[in-house]
Structures are given as C-alpha cells and as structure tokens.
C-alpha cells in the first residue's frame with residue numbers, strides 16, 4: 001500500500017503556508033473541524049506573499065519512515 005502524499009504550495013512564491021476557504025463540519029470523533037471532502041484547489045490564501053484567491057501548485061511530499069509512524073505509547 002503506497003500512498004503518494006502531496007501538498008499545496010503557493011503558485012506565486014512557492015510557500016506551503018497556505019490556507020483555503022471551504023466547508024467544514026465538526027467531528028466529535030476527532031474533536032476538530034473536518035473538511036467535507038471537497039478538494040480545495042481554489043480560493044487559496046498565501047500567508048507568505050499574501051496572494052489571495054489563486055490556485056495552488058500541488059507537489060509530492062516525500063514520505064519519511066520516521067514521521068510515518070509516530071511513537072506509540
């Protein structure tokens with residue numbers, strides 16, 4: 001089972017410090033806001049260069065065995 005992870009980065013400055021507008025729902029299980037399954041590929045806001053409303057570039061994230069499985073206690 002291999003999952004290629006990717007992340008959105010700013011198309012203008014390449015920063016991954018980007019946020020998106022989108023519908024979320026409260027998850028009691030996660031005790032956190034959970035996205036509703038839409039793919040957020042628009043309405044990007046970049047905290048790096050203040051770009052607003054653009055589309056990100058999606059880049060692959062190399063998987064690291066060390067971070068893939070957090071220490072279990």
Ligand SMILES: [Zn+2]
Pocket residue numbers: 010011012013014015046047048049050051
């Ligand atoms: Zn940017």
